[in-house]
Amino acid sequence: xxxPRRVAxxxxxRRPGGGTLLDWASIPLLLIVWQIASMAAQHRLFPTPIDxxxxxxxxxxxxxxLTDVARTLGRAAAAFVxxxxxxxxxxxxxxxxxxxxxxxxxxxxxxxxxxxxxxxxTFYIWFGLTEYALIAAVVxxxxxxxxxxxxxxxxALDHGLAELAQVYRVGFTQRVRRFxxxxxxxxxxxxxxxxxxxxxxxxLVFEVLGSDGGVGFRxxxxxxxxxxxxxxxxxxxxxxxxxxxxYGVLRPLEHKVLGWRPARSF
Amino acid sequence: xxxxAQLLIEIAEKAFGETLLFEGLGFQVPAGQVVALIxxxxxxxxxxxxxxxxxxxxxxxxxxxxxxxPPDAQVPGFVFQDPRLLPWETALGNLLAVKPDLxxxxxxxxxxxxxxxxxEDLRPAALSGGMQRRVALARALAVSSRxxxxxxxxxxxDRKLAGELQALVAGVVDRFGPTVILVTHDTHDAAALADRxxxxxxxxxxxxxxxxxDRPRADRHADWLARAVRDLEEDMRT
Numbered sequence: 001x002x003x004p005r006r007v008a009x010x011x012x013x014r015r016p017g018g019g020t021l022l023d024w025a026s027i028p029l030l031l032i033v034w035q036i037a038s039m040a041a042q043h044r045l046f047p048t049p050i051d052x053x054x055x056x057x058x059x060x061x062x063x064x065x066l067t068d069v070a071r072t073l074g075r076a077a078a079a080f081v082x083x084x085x086x087x088x089x090x091x092x093x094x095x096x097x098x099x100x101x102x103x104x105x106x107x108x109x110x111x112x113x114x115x116x117x118x119x120x121x122t123f124y125i126w127f128g129l130t131e132y133a134l135i136a137a138v139v140x141x142x143x144x145x146x147x148x149x150x151x152x153x154x155x156a157l158d159h160g161l162a163e164l165a166q167v168y169r170v171g172f173t174q175r176v177r178r179f180x181x182x183x184x185x186x187x188x189x190x191x192x193x194x195x196x197x198x199x200x201x202x203x204l205v206f207e208v209l210g211s212d213g214g215v216g217f218r219x220x221x222x223x224x225x226x227x228x229x230x231x232x233x234x235x236x237x238x239x240x241x242x243x244x245x246x247y248g249v250l251r252p253l254e255h256k257v258l259g260w261r262p263a264r265s266f
Numbered sequence: 267x268x269x270x271a272q273l274l275i276e277i278a279e280k281a282f283g284e285t286l287l288f289e290g291l292g293f294q295v296p297a298g299q300v301v302a303l304i305x306x307x308x309x310x311x312x313x314x315x316x317x318x319x320x321x322x323x324x325x326x327x328x329x330x331x332x333x334x335x336p337p338d339a340q341v342p343g344f345v346f347q348d349p350r351l352l353p354w355e356t357a358l359g360n361l362l363a364v365k366p367d368l369x370x371x372x373x374x375x376x377x378x379x380x381x382x383x384x385x386e387d388l389r390p391a392a393l394s395g396g397m398q399r400r401v402a403l404a405r406a407l408a409v410s411s412r413x414x415x416x417x418x419x420x421x422x423x424d425r426k427l428a429g430e431l432q433a434l435v436a437g438v439v440d441r442f443g444p445t446v447i448l449v450t451h452d453t454h455d456a457a458a459l460a461d462r463x464x465x466x467x468x469x470x471x472x473x474x475x476x477x478x479x480d481r482p483r484a485d486r487h488a489d490w491l492a493r494a495v496r497d498l499e500e501d502m503r504t
Contacts (some may be wrong), residue, residue, distance in 0.1 A: 160346070160348070160350050161350065161352065163321070163346075164346070164350050164364070165364075166321050167316075167319050167321055167341075167342075167344045168341055168344070168364035168365075168409055169320075169341050170363070170364055171366075174363070174366055178352065178355070178363045179352065179363070182352070182354040260353055260354040260355075260389050260391070261353075261391075
């Protein structure tokens with residue numbers, strides 16, 4: 001009998017539960033570059049990270065930073081969940097049924113390419129400057145991207161494994177849970193990651209366009225005063241949350257559900 | 267020891283598109299017999315195996331496994347040409363994926379029976395090709411130790427590994443006593459394992475020759491095998 005194959009992580013590969021030294025050095029390096037560039041520029045419109053952090057603390061303690069971040073996160077989370085549910089459902093159906101893909105594929109293509117700002121303005125005109133209009137506009141923008149990713153995932157389902165399940169007459173629930181979902185998870189996570197990065201951005205733009213609070217709304221106000229410290233303080237606060245979600249949620253989740261995939265070298 | 271299943275095959279007609287694959291094809295397999303279906307590639311051997319497994323029901327005639335039509339009969343163990351394991355499941359998980367009600371201890375015993383006692387928690391990527399094929403065989407046994415359908419399980423592997431796996435299958439047959447249908451185009455595989463060799467050929471496919479190999483597997487030394495292989499190849503040529 002031949003021996004088990006040893007699956008060694010390549011140099012620099014991520015280890016379970018933690019990143020490499022390079023991962024951890026990345027953000028401090030960015031701050032150092034920012035500090036040096038800002039000191040070199042010596043201009044009030046290009047504040048140093050130290051000034052920005054001081055402003056951030058001030059905004060957090062005395063003003064509405066936390067409330068604004070919470071409101072934006074709430075909108076992003078609602079839009080994300082709705083877009084993922086709709087996108088996974090639509091993509092799965094289109095991937096499974098070629099006739100429906102023929103009929104509705106172009107709808108998805110149009111949805112994918114329609115400018116986000118057009119959707120936002122249209123929804124604001126139709127439904128007014130409301131929370132629901134904002135979230136719905138984000139969902140409509142994001143859903144086609146999830147659908148396209150999931151459609152590819154369903155199309156890429158392994159026919160050999162489907163035949164295996166058929167031969168062994170594996171029940172529907174078991175087939176979905178142990179045969180299909182694990183194959184789709186890489187696509188779900190890709191859709192989630194690209195979706196989040198898109199949603200953060202468009203939620204902020206839509207808040208600038210029409211809302212009564214949130215990070216985008218506040219940045220719009222700072223813009224009117226050319227308050228770069230305020231803009232960057234909000235940006236840093238928001239990015240901190242985004243990075244926390246990446247490291248605290250997405251990567252552990254990715255490791256948990258995709259940990260079976262062997263590292264490949266090219 | 268579980269007794270093997272009995273098979274009855276009487277196919278009046280099986281077509282694939284415009285092509286008539288089988289017409290008037292029939293034979294019976296008694297319980298516990300190891301039958302090699304041998305014939306040229308593309309003749310329809312694997313199709314016949316899928317019909318016995320009950321996943322291809324588009325034909326006229328009848329196939330019975332223990333007097334039941336395949337969809338109603340016990341699920342057979344099926345070994346494909348490739349191991350076809352779920353890469354996200356462990357060796358043991360691959361057994362449980364197709365047989366969720368399999369007791370974990372029974373799964374462990376089956377893995378031990380194919381020489382993988384220490385590998386139950388390893389995923390396919392950490393297993394060698396031979397070990398993956400052993401898991402596939404254990405998985406087939408997990409589902410049924412009465413009927414094993416082997417679709418060219420020794421194809422695309424080196425002779426040494428094929429020999430190891432043949433010995434393993436022979437051990438499984440001796441231990442569990444299943445009826446085995448082995449599809450192959452390799453006369454050596456047939457001579458080494460089968461109690462009976464059914465040579466298939468032509469279009470529509472028919473039984474060219476039905477040969478009993480009555481020497482016990484354990485006594486099939488190299489000279490006997492060489493003679494048997496030569497005879498089978500002679501039969502195939504004629």
